[in-house]
Amino acid sequence: MSRFSLLGGMVAALMAAQIPLALAHGGEDHSTPPPPLAQVSPQTGTAAETEMFQAVLQAAPGGVTLLYLADTDTNAAISGADIQAQAGDWQGQGQPTPQAGVYRLDWHPLAVTDVTLTISAQGRDDLLLIGGFGPAQPAAAAAPAPLSWVWALALIPVLGLPAALLLRRRRLAVLAVLVLLLPDDPALAHSGHDHGGGDQPAAPVAGQIITVAKASQFLVGVLTETAAHRMAADAVRVPGRVIPDPVAYARIQPSQPARVVGDPAFPLPVPGQRVKRGEVLVVLEPTLSSLERSGQRGALYRVESDIALQERELARQESLGGVVTVKALETTRIRLDQLRRERAQIAGTALGRELITAPVDGIVADLHVTPGEVVDPTKVMVEIVDPDRVRIEAVIHDPKIAVRIGAASATTPLLADSPHGLTLLGVSPRIDPVDQGIHAIFTPQPGHPPGLRIGMPVDVHLEVGTTHLAVAVPRQAVIDHGGASVVLVRVTPESFEIRPVRILRVVGGVAELEGVKPGDKVVVQGMDQVRGAR
Numbered sequence: 001m002s003r004f005s006l007l008g009g010m011v012a013a014l015m016a017a018q019i020p021l022a023l024a025h026g027g028e029d030h031s032t033p034p035p036p037l038a039q040v041s042p043q044t045g046t047a048a049e050t051e052m053f054q055a056v057l058q059a060a061p062g063g064v065t066l067l068y069l070a071d072t073d074t075n076a077a078i079s080g081a082d083i084q085a086q087a088g089d090w091q092g093q094g095q096p097t098p099q100a101g102v103y104r105l106d107w108h109p110l111a112v113t114d115v116t117l118t119i120s121a122q123g124r125d126d127l128l129l130i131g132g133f134g135p136a137q138p139a140a141a142a143a144p145a146p147l148s149w150v151w152a153l154a155l156i157p158v159l160g161l162p163a164a165l166l167l168r169r170r171r172l173a174v175l176a177v178l179v180l181l182l183p184d185d186p187a188l189a190h191s192g193h194d195h196g197g198g199d200q201p202a203a204p205v206a207g208q209i210i211t212v213a214k215a216s217q218f219l220v221g222v223l224t225e226t227a228a229h230r231m232a233a234d235a236v237r238v239p240g241r242v243i244p245d246p247v248a249y250a251r252i253q254p255s256q257p258a259r260v261v262g263d264p265a266f267p268l269p270v271p272g273q274r275v276k277r278g279e280v281l282v283v284l285e286p287t288l289s290s291l292e293r294s295g296q297r298g299a300l301y302r303v304e305s306d307i308a309l310q311e312r313e314l315a316r317q318e319s320l321g322g323v324v325t326v327k328a329l330e331t332t333r334i335r336l337d338q339l340r341r342e343r344a345q346i347a348g349t350a351l352g353r354e355l356i357t358a359p360v361d362g363i364v365a366d367l368h369v370t371p372g373e374v375v376d377p378t379k380v381m382v383e384i385v386d387p388d389r390v391r392i393e394a395v396i397h398d399p400k401i402a403v404r405i406g407a408a409s410a411t412t413p414l415l416a417d418s419p420h421g422l423t424l425l426g427v428s429p430r431i432d433p434v435d436q437g438i439h440a441i442f443t444p445q446p447g448h449p450p451g452l453r454i455g456m457p458v459d460v461h462l463e464v465g466t467t468h469l470a471v472a473v474p475r476q477a478v479i480d481h482g483g484a485s486v487v488l489v490r491v492t493p494e495s496f497e498i499r500p501v502r503i504l505r506v507v508g509g510v511a512e513l514e515g516v517k518p519g520d521k522v523v524v525q526g527m528d529q530v531r532g533a534r
Contacts, residue, residue: 043058043136043213044056044058044211044213044214044494045057045058045059045066045068045133045213045214045494046058046130046131046132046133046134047130047214047492047493047494048128048129048130048131048493049072049128049492049493050072050126050127050128051072051126052071052072052119052124052126053069053070053071053072053078053119053121053124053126053128054069054070054071054072054075054493055067055068055069055070055117055119055128055130055493056068056214056493056494057105057115057130057133058215059108059109059135059136063106063107063108064104064105064106064107064108065104065105065107065108065109066097066102066103066104066105067083067085067094067102067103067104067105067117068101068102068103068214068215068218069081069083069094069101069102069103069119069121070101070214070217070218070493071122072521073224073225073226073521074223074224074225075217075222075223075224075490075521075523076101076223077100077101077102077218078101078121078122079096079100079101080096080121081094081103081119081120081121081122082119082120082121083103083117083118083119083120084117084118085105085107085115085116085117085118086115086116087107087109087113087114087115087116087133088113090107092105092106092107099218100218101218102215102218108135109133109134109135110135111134111135112132112133112134113133113134114129114130114131114132114133115129115130115131115133116128116129116130117129117130207497207498207499207500208497208498209491209495209496209497210488210495210496210497210498210530210531210533211494211495211496211533212494212495212496212529212530212533213494214493214494216529216533217494217526217530220526220529221525221526222523222525222526222529222530223523223524223525223526224490224521224522224523224524225473225474225477225521225522225524226518226519226520226521226522227471227472227473227513227516227517227518227519227520227521227522228471228472228518228519229468229469229470229471229472229518230468230469230472230510231466231467231468231469232466232467232469232472232507232508232510233406233407233463233465233466233467233507233508234463234464234465234466234467234507234508235461235462235463235464235507235508236398236401236461236462236464237459237460237461237462238394238395238396238397238401238459238460238462239394239395239457239458239459239460240392240393240394240395240410240442240457240458240459240460241392241393241455241456241457241458242390242391242392242393242452242453242454242455242456242458243390243391243392243393243454244385244386244389244390244391244454245386245389245390245391245443247389248360248362248385248386248389249360249362249383249384249385249386250358250359250360250362250382250383250384250385251380251382251383252281252282252356252358252359252380252381252382252383252384253377253378253379253380253381254284254354254356254375254376254377254379254381255354255377256286256377257286257287257374257375257376257377258284258285258286258287258354258374258375259284259285259286259287259372259373259374259375260282260283260284260369260370260371260372260373260374260375260381261283261284261285261353261371262283262371262372263283263353266280266281266282266283266355268281268282268367268369268370268371269281269364269367269382270364270367271364271365271366271367272363272364273363273364274362274363274364275358275361275362275363275364275384276358276361277357277358277359277360277361278357278358279357279358280355280356280357281356281357281358281381281382282356282369282381282382283353283354283355283356284353284354284355284356284375285353285354286354287374300343303339303342303343304343306339307336307339307340307343310332310335310336310339311336313332314329314332314333314336317329317332356381356382358382358384359384360384360386361386362384362385362386362387363384363385363386363387364382364383364384365383365384365385365454366382366383367381367382368380368381368382368383369381369382385454387453387454388450390444390452390453390454391425391441391442391443391444392410392420392422392441392442392443392444392452392458392460393439393440393441393442394408394439394440394441394442394460394462395432395435395437395438395439396427396437396438396439396440396462397436397437397438399438401462401464402427402438402440403427404464404465405424405427405440405462405463405464406462406463406464406465407421407463408421408422408423408424408442408460408461408462408463409421409422409460409461410422410442410444410458410459410460410461411458411459411461412456412457412458412459414451414456415451415452419461420444420445420448420452421444421445421448422442422443422444422445422460423442423443423444423445424440424441424442425441425442425443426440426441427439427440427441428440428441442460461508467507469505469507469510469512470504470512471512471513471514471516471517471518472510472511472512472513473487473510473511473513473516473522473524474509474510474511474524475506475509475510475511476509476524477511477522477523477524477527478501478503478511478513479527479528479531481498481531484500485500485501485502485503486498486499486500486501487499487501487513487515487516487522487523488522488523488527488530488531489516489520489521489522489523490521490522490523496523496530498531499515499516499520500515501513501514501515501516502514502515
């Protein structure tokens with residue numbers, strides 16, 4: 001084989017190496033092109049804003065234009081607005097759409113023009129000019145992919161080097177050069193594969209501007225609040241608990257040692273049972289020693305003897321007619337009635353059963369006795385409460401705070417409808433020896449939501465004065481971003497800046513910040529959605 005034939009074979013092999021190979025992989029079907037990726041968020045439009053309103057115009061299919069109207073301070077969508085629009089020779093009115101804050105203009109721009117809007121909404125009127133609004137720009141065509149044979153054409157001049165080496169019979173050098181000249185296969189990314197080498201979209205950094213279309217803002221409910229000087233209530237949190245109202249609370253105890261009797265006519269109540277005042281709750285039978293019982297029986301016999309004598313005396317006086325004075329007759333009757341009550345008292349309490357009745361209306365909270373149990377006067381048998389009449393007891397460990405209490409509220413994680421407004425009833429003048437705190441008593445304000453139960457732990461928030469904050473926003477507006485505290489400031493109707501801040505102090509639900517200026521529109525709702533926009 002001649003040297004030139006060998007050289008031609010090498011060139012042919014080198015060019016053949018550039019022909020792409022059809023390799024099967026991943027079970028994909030390449031007969032049809034992959035579908036286009038879905039658009040994550042709508043395109044931005046042309047925007048303008050005043051001290052009252054912000055408006056965004058966006059050309060839409062069908063020869064119409066969509067108008068997004070929002071409040072400048074809160075970024076809330078505004079519905080029910082009267083909008084008069086003028087663009088060149090065209091005039092029209094904004095028609096509301098089913099989506100809040102979105103209006104339709106039956107007009108489509110053919111060239112860049114200025115649009116004047118006259119807006120009346122929420123009792124406010126304003127004139128707004130949007131300049132430079134034009135038709136949507138078509139998407140740029142994608143550049144064609146390079147052809148594989150271009151590589152072969154580019155290598156033709158380079159083949160002179162291996163040819164010269166071949167003529168000098170340096171076959172080993174020829175092979176080495178040819179191997180080095182062979183290019184690697186290009187790494188092509190295609191749908192459904194993660195090759196681990198592509199650049200991922202970088203997370204927003206502090207100071208970066210994030211663009212979010214107004215349609216997306218309305219969809220996720222992005223709201224803002226103006227940073228400003230504030231007077232915030234200086235509040236402290238102290239522990240507390242729910243206690244019963246003494247007027248609607250009863251702890252029933254026996255008056256003497258006795259045994260609980262299980263009487264079918266008067267069954268023991270159960271917790272949760274509603275009772276009325278005067279209703280029999282417990283039947284007791286006094287427990288007396290033999291000596292005490294003998295003394296009570298002797299007293300009963302004496303009373304019964306006196307009753308018999310008084311009855312005979314009354315009968316004798318009544319039989320005499322007018323001989324006995326009226327005064328003497330009344331005295332005998334009174335004495336007889338007194339003796340009868342005394343006999344009933346001795347027989348009913350000391351020697352008979354005692355019926356314990358409910359002193360107030362309410363619900364039985366606890367029952368602490370069972371039939372046959374012997375109780376003494378210190379034993380609490382039944383507790384009755386009115387669940388609608390409760391109080392809050394707070395424990396304050398700082399005497400200076402105890403004399404500066406203003407408004408107050410109670411919260412608890414056990415109830416979703418917290419907080420409960422409280423009214424101060426009084427502050428104890430002494431320090432409790434058990435918890436070493438000063439007890440303050442509050443009552444829930446009228447119309448408070450139900451759900452407070454006796455014994456429930458609560459957090460009592462006491463307002464003890466006011467504090468001046470230079471520039472403050474709601475505390476939830478400050479978010480963590482890469483280990484730093486930042487807020488999102490709306491700089492245009494469709495752009496937000498990641499602004500690093502430093503929290504100076506937090507008073508209640510308000511944070512005083514360094515890094516924002518009065519008048520900045522800070523996002524207070526939808527922060528994560530805005531920060532996650534790309």
